[in-house]
Amino acid sequence: MKTPLRIGMVAGEPSGDVLAAGVVAELKRQYPDAVIEGIGGPNMQAQGFNTLFDMETLSVMGLVEVLSHLPAILKVKKQLLAHFEQNPPDIFIGIDAPDFNLRVEKTLKQRGIKTLHYVSPTVWAWREKRIHKIANAASRVLGLFPFEQKVYDKYQVPYTFVGHTMADTIALVPDQSLARTTLDLAADKPVLAVLPGSRRGEVDTLLPVFLDTIEAIHKKRPDIQFVIPAANEHRLVQIEAFLAQSDDAQSRLPIHITTGTARDAMIASDVILLASGTATLEAMLCKRPMVVAYKLAPLTYKIMQRIYKAPYFALPNLLANDAIVPELLQEDVNAENMSNQLLGFFESDNSALISRFTELHHTLKCDADKTAAKAVVEELLG
Numbered sequence: 001m002k003t004p005l006r007i008g009m010v011a012g013e014p015s016g017d018v019l020a021a022g023v024v025a026e027l028k029r030q031y032p033d034a035v036i037e038g039i040g041g042p043n044m045q046a047q048g049f050n051t052l053f054d055m056e057t058l059s060v061m062g063l064v065e066v067l068s069h070l071p072a073i074l075k076v077k078k079q080l081l082a083h084f085e086q087n088p089p090d091i092f093i094g095i096d097a098p099d100f101n102l103r104v105e106k107t108l109k110q111r112g113i114k115t116l117h118y119v120s121p122t123v124w125a126w127r128e129k130r131i132h133k134i135a136n137a138a139s140r141v142l143g144l145f146p147f148e149q150k151v152y153d154k155y156q157v158p159y160t161f162v163g164h165t166m167a168d169t170i171a172l173v174p175d176q177s178l179a180r181t182t183l184d185l186a187a188d189k190p191v192l193a194v195l196p197g198s199r200r201g202e203v204d205t206l207l208p209v210f211l212d213t214i215e216a217i218h219k220k221r222p223d224i225q226f227v228i229p230a231a232n233e234h235r236l237v238q239i240e241a242f243l244a245q246s247d248d249a250q251s252r253l254p255i256h257i258t259t260g261t262a263r264d265a266m267i268a269s270d271v272i273l274l275a276s277g278t279a280t281l282e283a284m285l286c287k288r289p290m291v292v293a294y295k296l297a298p299l300t301y302k303i304m305q306r307i308y309k310a311p312y313f314a315l316p317n318l319l320a321n322d323a324i325v326p327e328l329l330q331e332d333v334n335a336e337n338m339s340n341q342l343l344g345f346f347e348s349d350n351s352a353l354i355s356r357f358t359e360l361h362h363t364l365k366c367d368a369d370k371t372a373a374k375a376v377v378e379e380l381l382g
Contacts, residue, residue, distance in 0.1 A: 004031075004035050005031045006034070007027060007034055007090065007093070008037065008084055008092035008113075009037070009038040009039075009044070009093050009095060010040070010080070010100065010104060011039060011044060011095040011096065012039070012096060012097025012100055012101070013058065013096065013097065013198060014055075014231050015096065015277065015278035015279075016095040017043045018043055019095055019118065019165055020093075021043035021047050022368065022369030022372075023093070023118070023376065024044050024047040026369045026372075027373050027376065028047060030377065035050070036049050036050065037049065037052060037089075038052060038080065039051055039053050039055055039080065042232075053079070073100065077100065080104065081108075085111070088113060089108075090380060091113070091116065091379060092104070092105060092113055092114070092115045093116045093117075093118055094118065095118045096118070098117070098121040098134075102117065102133060102137040102138070105117060105137035106133075106136055109136075109138070109139075115138045115139055116138055116376060117134060117140075118142040118372060119143070120134075120143040120159070123148075123151055125309060125313075126304070126307045126309055126310070128151065131151065131152070131155045132155070135155070139379060141160070142159075142160050142162050142372050142375055143159055143160065143162065144364070145164075145319060147319070147321075148161070149161055160371070161366070162366060162368045163364045163365060163366025163367070163368040163371065164281065164366075165368040165369050166364075168366075168367055168368055170263070170285040174267040175267065178267075182268070183258055183260055183264055184256070185227060185256060185268055189223050189225050190223060190224045190225070190270045190271075190346060191225045191270055192227075192270070192273060192342060193226075193272045193273070194210050194213075194226055194227070194228045195229065195273070195279050196275055197231070207242055209293075209295075209334060209335060211242075211246055214255065215249075216335045217342060220339070225254045225256065226253065226254060226255045226256065227255075227265045227268060228256070228258070229258050229259075229260060230259055231262065233259075239257055263282060263286065266286040267286050267288075270289075270345075270346060271288060271290065271345040272289070272290040272291075273293070274291075274293070275292075276294040280292050280316055280325075281316070281319075283316075284316040284319075284325075284361070285364075287357045287358065289325070289345040289350045290316075290326075291325070291328065291338055291342055291345075292314040292328065293329075294313070294327075294333070313327055314327040316357070316360065319360050320356060324353060324356055326341045
């Protein structure tokens, strides 16, 4: 009796969970009996993935911020590697989360297990020489963006551009009316979607100033509705608790908290305020004007000022190689700045920006799930 194919995977945050889910589904289609396990979220699990640990443990961002979570992260890594030693996968795919996954990949590769890394670390933006560490950990990198290819070619590290699964699944012209009906939002009033992040630390940092921005906008435009999608149950509890403590903001202001998808909230909106990250790419694909904000721990910010070399940090700007959306950092992340920028979008046509977003959408629409799964199979059979 043939032993079923075993595939290890680790996604460290919601964006990785979305990316990996389509690959899991495609691999399950080709290998129905395959055991695909490791660490993943609800999207991966819905496709038949078996998660051994809560993905929330790994959802930490920042150079300094990760320190307090390090013991829990190291414990998960040790237990995961022990599991894979007893149950060796035929191939392991680390999805993003490079600080965790590259270490896991390197150990497994040394044990003779084939390894891939899905989502290139930002070697094009800072610490380019990390590419040698990547090459030691993974046989090939599957990347989301076309501009990454030249960095890997420079160092002769195998790289496959697969595009982005969201570019395949999001319509070129999303249905705003349907999304508003889905979220029970008034069809005849403008909507601002507010996304303070998918990680606890991001929400702790950004939600207070985002709420101040909502207050400022409401004073000038009381007709605007606000929708805040919670990335998961953890964030839902966190957001509701904060709003309840803030003079019960949810009862004073037209704020709708939803457990529906962030995508529905984006499509339902006219404009978006959000934390920097993969969500900015999704907002671009949904063709919505946005203001991108982020606040780092002071020490992390000082370090990043010295080592970050890319001209932008918001993904739409990086893809366009142009400042097509406002991006705000640190002290610039304040209610006055953000409300003025957002209100400007509400009062503008924005058609030129939407056209630019549509052009960028086409560059990423490459049937990513099948292309990534094909690369996995080629590595398995090679």
